[in-house]
Amino acid sequence: MPSFNFTSFSDFLAMGGYGFFVWLSFGGSIGALLALGWYSKRQQQQFIQQQSGRAAREARVRQQQDREQV
Amino acid sequence: MSHIAVFRATLERELKLLARQKADWVNPLLFFIIILTLFPLGVGAKPNLLREIAPGVIWIAALLSVLLGAERQFRQDYRDGVLEQLVAARAPLLGYSLAKIAAGWIGSGLPLILVSPLLALFLGLSAEALLAVVLTLLLGTPLLSLLSALGAALTLSADKGGILLALIILPLYIPLLIFASAAVEQAGFGLNYQAQLAVLAAMLCVALALVPIAVQKALKLNVG
Amino acid sequence: MLLSARQLSCVRQDRVLFEQLDLQLHASEVLQIAGKNGAGKSSLLRILAGLCEPEDGEIYYQQLPLAQSADDYADNLCFIGHLAGVQPQLTALENLVFWRACFALKPADDWALLATLGLAGLEDIPCQQLSAGQQRRVSLARLWLTSAQIWILDEPFTALDQSAIAALTAHIAAHCSQGGAVLLTSHQPVDIPGYAVREFMLEYRW
Amino acid sequence: MFKWLDPYAKPQVLFATLLWWQRGLMPLSIVVLLLGTIWGLGFTPADYQQGDSYRIIHVHVPAAIWSMGVYAWMAIAAFIALVWQVKTAQWAIGAIAPIGAVYTLIALFTGAAWGKPMWGTWWVWDARLTSELILLFLFLGVMALQNAFADRQTGDKAAAVLAVVGVVNLPIIHYSVEWWNTLHQGATITKFAKPSMDPSMLWPLLICILGFALLFGALTCLRLRTAILQHEAHRPWVRQYVEEQQDAKL
Numbered sequence: 001m002p003s004f005n006f007t008s009f010s011d012f013l014a015m016g017g018y019g020f021f022v023w024l025s026f027g028g029s030i031g032a033l034l035a036l037g038w039y040s041k042r043q044q045q046q047f048i049q050q051q052s053g054r055a056a057r058e059a060r061v062r063q064q065q066d067r068e069q070v
Numbered sequence: 071m072s073h074i075a076v077f078r079a080t081l082e083r084e085l086k087l088l089a090r091q092k093a094d095w096v097n098p099l100l101f102f103i104i105i106l107t108l109f110p111l112g113v114g115a116k117p118n119l120l121r122e123i124a125p126g127v128i129w130i131a132a133l134l135s136v137l138l139g140a141e142r143q144f145r146q147d148y149r150d151g152v153l154e155q156l157v158a159a160r161a162p163l164l165g166y167s168l169a170k171i172a173a174g175w176i177g178s179g180l181p182l183i184l185v186s187p188l189l190a191l192f193l194g195l196s197a198e199a200l201l202a203v204v205l206t207l208l209l210g211t212p213l214l215s216l217l218s219a220l221g222a223a224l225t226l227s228a229d230k231g232g233i234l235l236a237l238i239i240l241p242l243y244i245p246l247l248i249f250a251s252a253a254v255e256q257a258g259f260g261l262n263y264q265a266q267l268a269v270l271a272a273m274l275c276v277a278l279a280l281v282p283i284a285v286q287k288a289l290k291l292n293v294g
Numbered sequence: 295m296l297l298s299a300r301q302l303s304c305v306r307q308d309r310v311l312f313e314q315l316d317l318q319l320h321a322s323e324v325l326q327i328a329g330k331n332g333a334g335k336s337s338l339l340r341i342l343a344g345l346c347e348p349e350d351g352e353i354y355y356q357q358l359p360l361a362q363s364a365d366d367y368a369d370n371l372c373f374i375g376h377l378a379g380v381q382p383q384l385t386a387l388e389n390l391v392f393w394r395a396c397f398a399l400k401p402a403d404d405w406a407l408l409a410t411l412g413l414a415g416l417e418d419i420p421c422q423q424l425s426a427g428q429q430r431r432v433s434l435a436r437l438w439l440t441s442a443q444i445w446i447l448d449e450p451f452t453a454l455d456q457s458a459i460a461a462l463t464a465h466i467a468a469h470c471s472q473g474g475a476v477l478l479t480s481h482q483p484v485d486i487p488g489y490a491v492r493e494f495m496l497e498y499r500w
Numbered sequence: 501m502f503k504w505l506d507p508y509a510k511p512q513v514l515f516a517t518l519l520w521w522q523r524g525l526m527p528l529s530i531v532v533l534l535l536g537t538i539w540g541l542g543f544t545p546a547d548y549q550q551g552d553s554y555r556i557i558h559v560h561v562p563a564a565i566w567s568m569g570v571y572a573w574m575a576i577a578a579f580i581a582l583v584w585q586v587k588t589a590q591w592a593i594g595a596i597a598p599i600g601a602v603y604t605l606i607a608l609f610t611g612a613a614w615g616k617p618m619w620g621t622w623w624v625w626d627a628r629l630t631s632e633l634i635l636l637f638l639f640l641g642v643m644a645l646q647n648a649f650a651d652r653q654t655g656d657k658a659a660a661v662l663a664v665v666g667v668v669n670l671p672i673i674h675y676s677v678e679w680w681n682t683l684h685q686g687a688t689i690t691k692f693a694k695p696s697m698d699p700s701m702l703w704p705l706l707i708c709i710l711g712f713a714l715l716f717g718a719l720t721c722l723r724l725r726t727a728i729l730q731h732e733a734h735r736p737w738v739r740q741y742v743e744e745q746q747d748a749k750l
Contacts (some may be wrong), residue, residue, distance in 0.1 A: 003543070004542055004543060005542055005543060005544060005545060005546065006542065012541075012542060015552040015553075015555070016546055016551040016552035016553075017551065017552075018551060018552050018553035018617055019552075021553055021556065021613045021614065021616055021617055022541070022552060022553060022555050022556055024613050025556045025559055025560070025609065025610035025613040025614065026537065026541070026556075026559060028606070028609050028610070028613070029559045029563065029606045029609070029610060032602050032605060032606050032609075033602065033606075033715065035602075036598065036599065036602045036719065037719060037722070040598075040719060040722050040723045040726065041722065043723075043726050044722070044725065044726040044729065047726060047729055047730055047733075048729075048742050048745045048746065051729075051733060051738070051739070051742040052742055052743070052746045055739060055742065055743070075395045076395055076396050078395070079391070079392050079394075079395030079396060080392070080395075080396075083381070083384065083388065083392050086384065086388065087381070087383055087384070090383050090420075091383060146381070147381070149377070150377055150378065150379060150380060150381055150382070151375055151376070151377020151378060151379040152379050152380075152381060154345065154373075154375055154377060154379070155373060155374070155375070155379045155397070156396060157345060158343045158344065158345055158368065158371065158373035158375075159368050159369075159371065159372075159373070159396070159397050160344075160364065160365060160368035160369075161396045161397065166396070220665065224645060224658045224661060224662060225645065225648065225658075227649060227650075227651075227654060228645070228648035228649050228658075229648070229649075229650065230648060231648075234644055234645060234648050237637075237640070237641050237644055238641035238642075238644065238645050238662055240637070241634050241637040241638050241641060241666075241669075241673070242665070242666075242669050242673075244634060244673055244676065244677070245669075245672045245673055245676035248676045248677070248679070248680045249676060252680070252683060269676075273672070280668065281665075284661055284664070284665055287582065287661055288658065288661050291654055291657040291658060291661070292654060292658070293345060293346075294340075294345055294346035294347070294653075294654070305734050306651070307650070307651070307652075308733045308734060309734075310734045
């Protein structure tokens with residue numbers, strides 16, 4: 001494994017004077033990827049909530065219909 | 071039922087409609103001229119500045135006015151149910167869409183070419199530049215009509231069709247815009263621009279071969 | 295058996311309109327599809343006309359699945375949907391000329407045909423100026439010109455007055471007598487002189 | 501042809517396979533990405549010319565490469581959907597397009613952040629950045645078209661046609677922008693292509709490129725599973741899956 005390139009952690013943060021740009025782009029990219037993953041996961045959960053709501057609604061309608069027939 | 075019969079019948083019908091509904095081809099033309107008058111007002115009327123931005127301005131205005139006219143191309147037939155019956159009878163849609171695109175070009179592309187001498191006046195174009203404008207419009211506007219017809223066919227049954235049509239088709243106009251305005255710019259400097267015209271012609275041929283198939287597919291899926 | 299559908303199912307916006315639906319259409323028969331609004335009558339008709347694919351199931355034209363027989367089925371089909379298919383800015387005659395080129399209709403004396411349909415004097419004015427019923431008659435004029443054996447008509451009697459309904463039912467009867475088949479939907483009771491109208495009920499699924 | 505692919509056209513089988521793939525790919529892609537970025541950030545020597553700002557390459561280049569790659573994958577799915585009428589391929593377009601849009605956005609964003617120290621401005625009409633921007637418009641166009649229809653099926657098919665048309669236009673746009681760039685600006689100061697790199701710098705970059713690929717795979721599995729559920733909502737196996745998920749949560 002090649003050696004650690006920076007003497008100290010603060011030096012690592014400074015990134016040779018370009019720290020702002022480097023961390024901005026890395027932070028931004030990881031943020032965007034996390035947002036995409038979270039959004040996709042939430043989309044799926046939202047669908048499951050909707051569907052179970054629908055199933056409950058259908059059950060209610062069926063009960064109502066059975067009560068009318070009786 | 072052959073393609074030629076449907077092509078001729080549709081073209082005849084479209085030309086009758088164009089004759090009866092003058093607005094279909096007058097509005098895009100007026101829109102083109104109005105946009106051209108906006109630029110000097112916005113950018114300032116210094117002659118050499120205008121001459122420098124003229125190629126881009128002319129082509130952006132042409133591009134937008136063809137796009138404006140495209141949205142209604144298939145919508146009327148879709149709403150009346152003509153398209154539905156053509157698809158149900160598996161009539162040759164290729165002939166139909168080619169005729170529609172040709173009529174669309176006559177309605178929105180041709181007037182631009184006829185009015186281009188007016189541009190020379192407005193933007194102080196030299197004679198060679200004007201010739202280049204006419205040549206590039208001659209090659210470019212059919213390509214514009216093809217692509218905008220594809221956009222119109224794709225967004226046929228979409229509810230907010232207008233803006234969506236522009237959003238999906240404008241990126242496809244970019245190569246045409248680049249080469250056409252470059253050709254006019256070269257002509258302005260008195261250099262020859264055969265290369266750019268050749269590229270435009272090549273793009274037109276490719277589009278003429280591929281786009282009608284996509285239009286046919288788009289019409290079928292929108293009716294289904 | 296001209297047209298048959300097996301195990302058809304159709305889904306619109308996540309709502310199952312119908313499932314495992316079987317249907318047969320025989321020569322010289324009139325089949326009426328009845329059902330409440332939203333039961334999926336029009337969707338069923340559009341699937342049978344080959345306009346859109348069903349979710350599952352298969353349609354057979356003379357025992358051949360549509361995948362192989364689509365073209366000759368379309369040649370032998372005349373579909374008139376909810377929409378009249380009439381271009382408002384054109385006159386009735388121009389519409390007929392356009393249809394003749396697209397649908398390979400028989401050449402005929404259009405003026406006489408439009409007169410029999412009660413459109414005498416309205417042949418050469420833009421259809422825009424005709425009433426809905428008159429526009430409907432213009433679109434139905436195709437039934438007098440088509441050589442197709444199967445007719446699929448989506449609510450042909452809407453906006454028609456008594457005389458037009460009588461003319462249409464007589465024409466359907468004549469068509470069936472020559473071995474034609476008609477599949478239609480209608481809200482009013484349909485009686486074709488000389489033919490028992492078979493009814494196919496489409497239940498409304500919540 | 502491709503008979504072995506047939507079972508995967510059936511949504512339920514595909515759904516289970518995608519779940520299996522996703523469970524494997526998601527952690528793997530995170531590990532590979534972490535390895536690549538940490539190695540690239542901390543354990544490689546600085547570039548003699550650009551100093552440490554070159555480290556942005558570990559995010560910019562994979563995103564730029566894969567933005568084109570994702571569009572190509574979307575176009576393949578669209579082609580399969582249109583030619584062989586495979587429903588699951590149609591649904592894949594709606595699943596893949598947002599991933600491509602985010603990758604392109606990352607490529608643009610990191611390209612601008614990298615360009616600021618080198619050229620002094622955030623945005624330069626450089627050939628690669630401009631065609632990346634147009635690629636973003638193509639992705640957004642496909643996404644907008646897909647959601648513009650009331651009927652989900654029509655939206656998927658329209659997006660498929662646009663994806664195929666787009667992929668035909670992609671090289672034309674790329675080379676015309678490239679030509680346009682040389683015409684108006686002459687070659688940009690520093691060739692924006694990957695600088696010739698010695699192996700110690702190359703390895704982390706390759707790992708990052710692999711990481712982005714795996715992440716694309718994992719996200720596609722996740723999003724395609726959602727699309728399958730949405731399109732097959734009326735099927736009994738979906739209702740059963742929804743109940744299972746509901747009980748699992750209680």
